[in-house]
Each structure stands twice: as structure tokens, then as C-alpha cells.
Amino acid sequence: DAKTTQPPSMDCAEGRAANLPCNHSTISGNEYVYWYRQIHSQGPQYIIHGLKNNETNEMASLIITEDRKSSTLILPHATLRDTAVYYCIVRDYSGGGADGLTFGKGTHLIIQP
Amino acid sequence: NAGVMQNPRHLVRRRGQEARLRCSPMKGHSHVYWYRQLPEEGLKFMVYLQKENIIDESGMPKERFSAEFPKEGPSILRIQQVVRGDSAAYFCASSQAPQANYGYTFGSGTRLTVV
Numbered sequence: 001d002a003k004t005t006q007p008p009s010m011d012c013a014e015g016r017a018a019n020l021p022c023n024h025s026t027i028s029g030n031e032y033v034y035w036y037r038q039i040h041s042q043g044p045q046y047i048i049h050g051l052k053n054n055e056t057n058e059m060a061s062l063i064i065t066e067d068r069k070s071s072t073l074i075l076p077h078a079t080l081r082d083t084a085v086y087y088c089i090v091r092d093y094s095g096g097g098a099d100g101l102t103f104g105k106g107t108h109l110i111i112q113p
Numbered sequence: 114n115a116g117v118m119q120n121p122r123h124l125v126r127r128r129g130q131e132a133r134l135r136c137s138p139m140k141g142h143s144h145v146y147w148y149r150q151l152p153e154e155g156l157k158f159m160v161y162l163q164k165e166n167i168i169d170e171s172g173m174p175k176e177r178f179s180a181e182f183p184k185e186g187p188s189i190l191r192i193q194q195v196v197r198g199d200s201a202a203y204f205c206a207s208s209q210a211p212q213a214n215y216g217y218t219f220g221s222g223t224r225l226t227v228v
Contacts, residue, residue: 034216042222044217046219101217103157
């Protein structure tokens with residue numbers, strides 16, 4: 001079972017910042033927070049990941065609370081092409097053994113023109 | 114640098130036939146993961162392979178499904194005697210290493226339809 005909780009859907013106006021929340025209250029000290037998205041009929045796309053500190057790349061920013069029990073993915077200027085299902089995933093960094101990502105139901109983000 | 118290549122993109126099989134799905138990881142990636150996505154559902158992990166070894170097959174159905182990643186060539190997911198319930202999108206991902214500070218790169222998937 002997924003260790004994260006996300007709202008099933010969200011709307012955002014084109015050009016505005018999209019803020020996608022994720023709760024991971026049972027996260028352990030050696031687990032990263034990953035975000036992927038899946039645009040309709042395509043393979044999932046890696047967006048960003050982090051452990052404790054906030055992270056930013058060309059696609060998005062990841063804000064992790066100090067207690068690490070929740071995080072927010074921020075798409076700073078959403079476009080219609082950002083309409084997708086966004087998955088928040090926690091994963092142990094130690095590797096080895098069972099190493100597959102556990103996808104939950106994600107948040108269906110709809111960007112409105 | 115080509116991404117993860119999966120073929121075929123679409124595959125139609127009659128009930129009882131075999132389906133072979135191929136996945137070529139990104140250059141330099143030696144870890145391959147297969148996922149299945151049933152219609153209107155999320156992705157489910159099936160199997161994790163490293164060259165010539167199955168590391169974790171905890172998500173694979175016990176019968177009819179097998180996977181391999183030979184020393185040379187692509188990884189193959191094989192489904193024998195397909196049934197209608199096998200109709201799904203099958204995605205392959207690859208990574209440089211299993212540690213969590215690497216993201217996975219996914220392919221575009223193979224859509225299997227069993228008629």
C-alpha cells in the first residue's frame with residue numbers, strides 16, 4: 001500500500017502556480033520523497049525528489065516540512081501541458097531487495113485555460 | 114541519448130497466445146523494473162531485474178508470467194496463455210543504481226489487448 005495521501009483531483013488556472021500537497025506522516029528517516037507525473041497514455045515522468053531540504057529544478061520545486069510529514073510540489077507557472085496525474089512516493093534510499101516504487105492513486109491536476 | 118525503449122507500442126493477442134514485451138534500458142542503466150497499469154488504475158510494481166538476475170519478483174503473478182534481462186539484449190516480459198484480464202499497459206523503467214537518490218526513467222509502455 002502507498003504510504004502517502006493526496007487529494008484525488010485539483011484545478012489550477014493556466015499561468016498560476018499549482019501547489020500539490022502530499023501527506024506522508026509515517027515517513028522514516030531514510031526515506032526520500034519522490035514526485036512523478038503521468039500524462040494521459042504516456043509513461044510516468046520523474047519530476048523531483050528530496051530528503052529533508054527544499055529542492056528546485058527546471059520543472060518544479062519541492063517543499064518538505066521540517067517534521068517531514070508532508071510536502072508540496074509547486075509548478076510555478078502551470079501550462080495546459082501540465083495536466084496529468086501527479087504521484088507522491090516515499091522510498092527507502094538504502095536500496096537492495098524490493099526496490100519498486102509504490103504508486104498510489106495520485107492527484108489528477110487539471111489546468112484550466 | 115535515447116530514453117527507455119519499449120516495443121511494440123501496441124500488441125494484440127488472442128486468448129491462449131503468448132505475449133513478449135521488450136524493454137531496452139537507457140544507456141548506462143543496468144537496473145530494469147516492470148510495472149503494469151490496468152485500465153483506470155494506478156501502476157503496480159511487477160519485477161526488478163539487474164543484468165542476468167531477478168532481484169525482486171514480488172509483484173509478478175505466480176503463473177504464466179516471467180521476466181529476464183540477459184547479458185546482451187533487451188529485458189523481456191513474457192506472458193504465456195494470455196487471458197482477457199492481462200489487457201493492460203506495461204511500463205518498463207531503468208535506473209543507474211537501486212539507491213533512492215536516482216530517479217527512474219520510464220518508457221512509453223506497451224499496450225496489450227487480449228481479444
